[in-house]
Amino acid sequence: MNRPRITDVARIAGVSTATVSRALSRPERVSAETRATIERAIAETGYRLNHAARNLRHQRTGSIVALVPNLANPYFSQILSGIATVLSPAGYNLLVADTRTTNPIRYGDPSHADGLIVMDGSVPPSVLAERPTVVVSESIRGLSAPCVLIDNEAAAATAVTHLADLGHRRLGHVTGPRGNVLTEQRLSGTQRAAAARGLPAPTVIEGDFSLASGRRAAQRWLEMADRPTGVFLASDEMACGFIGELQRHGISVPRDVSVIGFDDIEMVEHLTPGLTTIRQPRGAMGCVSAERLLGILGGDGEEGDTILPVELILRASTAIPR
Amino acid sequence: MNRPRITDVARIAGVSTATVSRALSRPERVSAETRATIERAIAETGYRLNHAARNLRHQRTGSIVALVPNLANPYFSQILSGIATVLSPAGYNLLVADTRTTNPIRYGDPSHADGLIVMDGSVPPSVLAERPTVVVSESIRGLSAPCVLIDNEAAAATAVTHLADLGHRRLGHVTGPRGNVLTEQRLSGTQRAAAARGLPAPTVIEGDFSLASGRRAAQRWLEMADRPTGVFLASDEMACGFIGELQRHGISVPRDVSVIGFDDIEMVEHLTPGLTTIRQPRGAMGCVSAERLLGILGGDGEEGDTILPVELILRASTAIPR
DNA sequence: AATCATGTTGCAAACGATTACAGCCTCGAA
DNA sequence: TTCGAGGCTGTAATCGTTTGCAACATGATT
Numbered sequence: 001m002n003r004p005r006i007t008d009v010a011r012i013a014g015v016s017t018a019t020v021s022r023a024l025s026r027p028e029r030v031s032a033e034t035r036a037t038i039e040r041a042i043a044e045t046g047y048r049l050n051h052a053a054r055n056l057r058h059q060r061t062g063s064i065v066a067l068v069p070n071l072a073n074p075y076f077s078q079i080l081s082g083i084a085t086v087l088s089p090a091g092y093n094l095l096v097a098d099t100r101t102t103n104p105i106r107y108g109d110p111s112h113a114d115g116l117i118v119m120d121g122s123v124p125p126s127v128l129a130e131r132p133t134v135v136v137s138e139s140i141r142g143l144s145a146p147c148v149l150i151d152n153e154a155a156a157a158t159a160v161t162h163l164a165d166l167g168h169r170r171l172g173h174v175t176g177p178r179g180n181v182l183t184e185q186r187l188s189g190t191q192r193a194a195a196a197r198g199l200p201a202p203t204v205i206e207g208d209f210s211l212a213s214g215r216r217a218a219q220r221w222l223e224m225a226d227r228p229t230g231v232f233l234a235s236d237e238m239a240c241g242f243i244g245e246l247q248r249h250g251i252s253v254p255r256d257v258s259v260i261g262f263d264d265i266e267m268v269e270h271l272t273p274g275l276t277t278i279r280q281p282r283g284a285m286g287c288v289s290a291e292r293l294l295g296i297l298g299g300d301g302e303e304g305d306t307i308l309p310v311e312l313i314l315r316a317s318t319a320i321p322r
Numbered sequence: 323m324n325r326p327r328i329t330d331v332a333r334i335a336g337v338s339t340a341t342v343s344r345a346l347s348r349p350e351r352v353s354a355e356t357r358a359t360i361e362r363a364i365a366e367t368g369y370r371l372n373h374a375a376r377n378l379r380h381q382r383t384g385s386i387v388a389l390v391p392n393l394a395n396p397y398f399s400q401i402l403s404g405i406a407t408v409l410s411p412a413g414y415n416l417l418v419a420d421t422r423t424t425n426p427i428r429y430g431d432p433s434h435a436d437g438l439i440v441m442d443g444s445v446p447p448s449v450l451a452e453r454p455t456v457v458v459s460e461s462i463r464g465l466s467a468p469c470v471l472i473d474n475e476a477a478a479a480t481a482v483t484h485l486a487d488l489g490h491r492r493l494g495h496v497t498g499p500r501g502n503v504l505t506e507q508r509l510s511g512t513q514r515a516a517a518a519r520g521l522p523a524p525t526v527i528e529g530d531f532s533l534a535s536g537r538r539a540a541q542r543w544l545e546m547a548d549r550p551t552g553v554f555l556a557s558d559e560m561a562c563g564f565i566g567e568l569q570r571h572g573i574s575v576p577r578d579v580s581v582i583g584f585d586d587i588e589m590v591e592h593l594t595p596g597l598t599t600i601r602q603p604r605g606a607m608g609c610v611s612a613e614r615l616l617g618i619l620g621g622d623g624e625e626g627d628t629i630l631p632v633e634l635i636l637r638a639s640t641a642i643p644r
Numbered sequence: 645a646a647t648c649a650t651g652t653t654g655c656a657a658a659c660g661a662t663t664a665c666a667g668c669c670t671c672g673a674a
Numbered sequence: 675t676t677c678g679a680g681g682c683t684g685t686a687a688t689c690g691t692t693t694g695c696a697a698c699a700t701g702a703t704t
Contacts, residue, residue, distance in 0.1 A: 077395075376661055
């Protein structure tokens with residue numbers, strides 16, 4: 001037996017399909033008794049709306065696609081989770097596409113989704129121009145879409161100020177890859193905050209956000225004559241590698257050196273010592289980006305970027321210098 | 323200016339919409355020169371197919387929905403990632419729904435998706451009966467859908483056998499919540515393997531898979547007169563809590579006690595000591611479940627469950643007993 | 645009694661594709 | 675010349691809704 005259609009309901013209720021449709025979408029425009037009859041007919045047939053047909057008629061899809069560079073990465077899945085909590089009550093489906101395996105062009109196509117939330121800065125702007133778009137976490141050059149970001153410079157300053165508050169004067173900073181926007185902003189915040197406290201410019205070690213580059217940074221630190229007593233690393237992954245390598249050489253954290261990371265990825269809470277770090281509000285970033293996209297879709301979208309506050313998470317890896 | 327439709331292409335190419343449609347879906351049924359003309363017209367107009375219309379006509383959606391209990395949990399996002407790598411090349415969209423925020427009934431609706439991949443054992447079978455379904459990781463009682471699983475009993479036996487191989491004779495096992503299928507299977511595998519090696523029955527401590535319950539298990543361990551020298555915990559999270567709490571009491575892992583976990587979640591590689599554990603092939607579980615679903619959709623679906631092999635990951639938390 | 649506003653309902657045309665069926669043309673065989 | 679086969683194309687119905695417009699009934703107003 002085929003799935004019941006709206007005409008089946010109409011026939012059984014003895015009304016036209018137009019009336020059934022109205023009873024569903026704007027019940028107040030249908031008389032109470034007709035509505036009751038229709039409801040009975042719906043129950044009897046087990047009728048359920050065909051969304052493909054409705055979407056065709058409405059010229060919309062009811063879906064939002066989220067473009068992530070790597071679905072397996074917890075950083076993104078937490079943002080996704082935030083997005084889902086907003087989209088679902090709003091009646092939108094969440095379509096997820098991993099840019100490693102999916103051609104983003106496919107989702108730029110308006111017949112797939114009503115809007116895009118992009119977490120991958122490397123997606124070409126031309127693909128995104130066709131649909132309402134919100135960018136999260138990174139900004140994309142040449143695209144005039146609203147972004148949901150954190151203030152990386154201020155966040156870095158917070159980290160450095162924390163070290164300064166503890167009494168550290170010789171500071172180190174391990175950066176992300178050169179040229180990356182995040183890298184530059186965090187570096188600049190680091191230098192600004194140190195200067196503001198009247199401290200000498202922090203020693204800069206170049207990294208690339210990866211665990212391995214954190215380990216290399218540790219080797220650099222070990223070789224130094226005048227070792228910084230407080231080190232701020234631009235990612236938690238690097239901080240993990242850094243601490244692990246130091247411990248392997250008998251250095252104690254935080255007794256010999258205080259370490260502060262960036263991101264607050266889940267695992268660093270469980271390290272020994274627990275890592276002091278800057279938490280990015282990933283869930284909130286997801287929520288806000290979804291809300292802003294809904295705003296645009298609803299026609300009352302605002303201009304400009306949203307900057308979300310970060311939080312300094314104090315754990316055991318930072319302490320007063322010896 | 324409106325989006326070009328197939329009629330626009332047809333008009334410009336001087337053919338009927340039927341011919342344009344055929345040129346797109348089965349080019350060999352259209353003469354080469356007509357095809358060329360059509361292609362020119364498509365390029366000229368910038369025409370792109372409207373998927374809503376095609377789907378309506380084809381009575382399909384082109385989407386698969388994945389039902390996860392918690393999108394922010396890396397365990398699931400890695401499975402999702404595997405699913406995405408298979409679905410995307412097959413031309414399907416991946417719709418993700420978090421069962422905490424979305425009513426699963428909504429996705430049981432055939433007009434949303436062509437099939438379901440379920441990662442949440444608590445979804446009522448009635449919701450799933452309407453569409454082809456594959457269950458991953460847990461099995462759902464009362465649902466005759468193929469499952470993609472690991473052999474939890476054998477995996478637990480592998481863990482225990484590893485401890486036995488190292489020479490441990492007094493073993494402990496921290497379980498998941500009672501009543502859970504996984505809990506029972508891992509417990510039974512633990513007991514069977516100990517018996518097979520002629521060891522006394524392992525001391526059982528009840529947990530619930532959470533970090534906190536791992537900490538509580540550590541307290542229980544500390545109170546014991548005759549402490550097990552090797553402990554197998556049914557989740558890595560519990561193992562983290564367990565080790566952390568022991569270290570806080572000056573107990574050294576693995577010198578004083580060997581610890582083995584279950585899952586190989588990302589962070590445990592970076593603990594000190596690195597956690598020996600049983601790795602679930604999460605990416606593969608995702609791939610296989612997606613492939614099986616595509617099989618069903620394609621009409622040549624096979625019956626029965628797929629059991630994937632686990633892997634013992636040796637790290638630093640297990641060693642020969644003192 | 646005529647007019648009008650109001651509330652309900654139905655008719656039929658969209659939305660944008662796909663495809664069964666039939667028609668036309670060409671060419672080779674009888 | 676006639677016929678049939680095969681290749682290509684067009685006509686029109688269809689997928690399941692939504693919605694502008696018009697029609698109708700009812701009761702209030704003049």
